[in-house]
Amino acid sequence: MVSSVVTAKKRMSLYLDEALKSDLERLAKIRKRSLSNLIEVLCEEELERARKDGELKDA
Template sequence: MINPQTINPLTLPSVALNERSQLPSQRCIYFAIDSQGVVQYIGRTVNLQTRWLKHHRYKQLAQSEDVRIAYLSIEPDLLPEVELALIEWFNLRLNQTEVISDKKRISLYLDEALKSDLERLAKIRKRSLSNLIEVLCEEELERVRKNGELKDA
């Protein structure tokens, strides 16, 4: 496990938010850092470039000047654990707030036990239930795309 105290996001590779299409397509933990060098948001993804082309926090972060996206490559099985440890270490308020977004709302019917488990996981990972489900869906779609399962659909 990585010690969050040893991570300095300011020394990691980064790309300006307005140049997010230049981000690499890799699994990583990412940091949104403002012009003062303060980490505003931390997340994880299986594809950094895809994640930031449609990120749910883009509009909020774009209101600040000179926001950069820094990233740290992590083994896939460590992504959730490292992300949580970093969010707790940096104590980020934005990670725990509701998302203001232009995204489309859908209705979803879940078994009560599944819903309960997802709510607990969302609380553990300090995400909203909606964001957790979105992230899990994105990760599964990325896996499906890599396996070529969508080509015949």
């Protein structure tokens, strides 16, 4: 069964070490999130930290 999700979010592909992927899947399950959502949240948190530290300036 193929399901389609309507979203304005962009799709991207990435390559992960198998152990990293496995750990992320475990963490996503613990936090009751999808793997995709967990990665999105982790990226948002890191960007917020980079902005706070002055590493990344808003455009």
